[in-house]
Amino acid sequence: MSSTSAQIGVTGLAVMGRNLARNFARNGYTVALHNRTSAKTRALVEEFGDEGDFIATETAEEFVAALERPRRLVVMVKAGEATDAVIKEFAPLMEPGDMIIDGGNAHFADTRRRERELREQDIHFVGTGVSGGEEGALNGPSIMPGGSPESYASLGPMLEKISAKAEDGAPCVTHVGADGAGHFVKMVHNGIEYADMQLIAEAYQLLREVAGYSPAQIADIFRTWNTGRLDSYLIEITAEVLKHVDAATGKPFVDVVQDQAEQKGTGRWTVQIALDLGVPVSGIAEAVFARSLSGHSELRAASQGLPGPTAQQLSEAEAGAFADQVEQALYASKIVSYTQGFHEIAAGSEEYGWDIDLGAVAAIWRGGCIIRAAFLDRIRAAYDTRADLPSLLSDKTFAQEIGAAQDDWRAVLVAATRQGVPTPGFSAALAYYDALRADRLPAALTQGQRDFFGAHTYRRTDREGSFHTLWGGDRSEVGA
Numbered sequence: 001m002s003s004t005s006a007q008i009g010v011t012g013l014a015v016m017g018r019n020l021a022r023n024f025a026r027n028g029y030t031v032a033l034h035n036r037t038s039a040k041t042r043a044l045v046e047e048f049g050d051e052g053d054f055i056a057t058e059t060a061e062e063f064v065a066a067l068e069r070p071r072r073l074v075v076m077v078k079a080g081e082a083t084d085a086v087i088k089e090f091a092p093l094m095e096p097g098d099m100i101i102d103g104g105n106a107h108f109a110d111t112r113r114r115e116r117e118l119r120e121q122d123i124h125f126v127g128t129g130v131s132g133g134e135e136g137a138l139n140g141p142s143i144m145p146g147g148s149p150e151s152y153a154s155l156g157p158m159l160e161k162i163s164a165k166a167e168d169g170a171p172c173v174t175h176v177g178a179d180g181a182g183h184f185v186k187m188v189h190n191g192i193e194y195a196d197m198q199l200i201a202e203a204y205q206l207l208r209e210v211a212g213y214s215p216a217q218i219a220d221i222f223r224t225w226n227t228g229r230l231d232s233y234l235i236e237i238t239a240e241v242l243k244h245v246d247a248a249t250g251k252p253f254v255d256v257v258q259d260q261a262e263q264k265g266t267g268r269w270t271v272q273i274a275l276d277l278g279v280p281v282s283g284i285a286e287a288v289f290a291r292s293l294s295g296h297s298e299l300r301a302a303s304q305g306l307p308g309p310t311a312q313q314l315s316e317a318e319a320g321a322f323a324d325q326v327e328q329a330l331y332a333s334k335i336v337s338y339t340q341g342f343h344e345i346a347a348g349s350e351e352y353g354w355d356i357d358l359g360a361v362a363a364i365w366r367g368g369c370i371i372r373a374a375f376l377d378r379i380r381a382a383y384d385t386r387a388d389l390p391s392l393l394s395d396k397t398f399a400q401e402i403g404a405a406q407d408d409w410r411a412v413l414v415a416a417t418r419q420g421v422p423t424p425g426f427s428a429a430l431a432y433y434d435a436l437r438a439d440r441l442p443a444a445l446t447q448g449q450r451d452f453f454g455a456h457t458y459r460r461t462d463r464e465g466s467f468h469t470l471w472g473g474d475r476s477e478v479g480a
């Protein structure tokens, strides 16, 4: 084999890069390998060299020279400064038309900057979201590439081959849009993932504390739910986690794990960017805050003696009926999370001129990624029916479903409040639903207050123009 025959190269051979490289090789591509610490390159070839054609390289020059032109160089290193360091090392060795594909979890603003800088050198920088963890990287992830259409023409067929396939056989990859669009969509994907996980966690807590079910019983409930409209990877693994018994103590695994959730940052970015764009993603924000609150151990310890309501356990028959209501609340809240997430993608697309096809995004999340779910096919269908849908709640089917769920949703929140079980995700979702459908919001009063203390002016319901009331004077109204 010639030393310049690799169709693709991967640098950064930790868990993600190594599995992605193997995935390309298993699909028949010759893959050049590189890692800062070359022992990892050698280890990959020793362990998995028989899975396909690999070209192991040690130096940056050797690596770049091993790639056929135009070069396709995938960077799978720690996001942030490491990505800049790697680009600085490789870009001078590359030529016009070559592609650098960043598959790490970069912030989309960094991707926009890197794309702009490399464009000056006529190098295509393809910021690419990859979801599915190490398992997905090996067997088929959901892939969200940004960058130029030319780069997708060259890279797309390879990504389609290694990606997950949805149930209808469609590859879970699409050209999301220019520059940072792919990483933006991956960011929102992770925000939605946080919300999904929080809602599932709240459902678990309610089934445990209000209905009195054991973790094993709740696992069975989740398994049943997984055969219906909540069918999803996250519900499936939740049942597995709840069923698991700790070998050392014989207790349910969930009872021996510290209740302090960690986060890496993409959920937080989703909320920060939503604030900048003025998009209400309250469900996602509550999920991020719930993890953050769980980690404040000293604050929690100091508050543990505060009074709460007297617990009242449900009878067996009541518990069964309550579980059905929780399913309704979970499903309705999930519709709201996705409504908010897709609103953020639409707003980002508008702000940065990406022209993102929302239905295509839903379609590529149907397989490979952490939030994969039967539900996503319905979102795709909603956008197929109407590409400019103002909100998922405007889709007839989703509107009907959420309407049918709302009584149970409210009943669950009444029970949660009465029993003192925190449900920030469910509650935020219902507040969003009620606010959107309201005829009048108290924002009118807020405007009055703003005009009173800051002469910020207000608009009237019956006349055009801006107005200010002379609050300190005779309270007459003046046009502003």
Ligand SMILES: NC(=O)c1ccc[n+]([C@@H]2O[C@H](COP(=O)([O-])OP(=O)(O)OC[C@H]3O[C@@H](n4cnc5c(N)ncnc54)[C@H](OP(=O)(O)O)[C@@H]3O)[C@@H](O)[C@H]2O)c1
Binding pocket: 011, 012, 013, 014, 015, 016, 017, 035, 036, 037, 040, 076, 077, 078, 079, 081, 082, 085, 086, 103, 104, 105, 106, 130, 131, 132, 133, 134
């Ligand atoms: N883990 C997941 O489930 C997942 C899912 C989706 C996306 N991602 C993203 O995929 C990327 C890779 O993730 P990972 O978990 O496989 O690895 P990681 O722990 O994030 O990064 C380790 C890799 O980065 C390299 N590296 C670190 N600093 C470097 C530098 N200054 N110069 C050159 N190389 C440097 C390391 O090389 P050495 O071996 O020499 O230290 C190693 O190959 C990350 O951006 C991550 O956010 C991860």
